[in-house]
Amino acid sequence: MKYRYLLVDRIPAKMQEGVVYHTEEYELAGLLCACGCGHRITLLVPDSHQVRDEGGYATIRPSVGVFDAPCKSHYVISAGNVQWLPAFTSAQAANIMHAQIARHVAADARPATWWKKAKAAVLSLLSKLRSLFAR
């Protein structure tokens, strides 16, 4: 499977496998997990990830780490191709989340988008933390 890149107004409620949806207006990207588990992944673009169109295929940097689904998948997507990486340990996942919180605190210099991004970040982190403690 290769991930196509699709620029959209909104991330659709029902996503197709093999498509990376990117909305510049909401600064989000969405995709279904590459392992086939059906988990919806939402990325903050450009805060946490960069998403590029490479000839119709998606490139995502840095890697996508699934913390909030049982598969715990970890991979990078380059020109649509999935390269698998070792799964994060719980400690690594916690460190990454702490770094994300620190980045959002440091990003306060942009007042117009601050509130929107902070709210999205807090909601996303809460759902990740919930899944960590549920195990």
Ligand SMILES: [Zn+2]
């Ligand atoms: Zn998965």
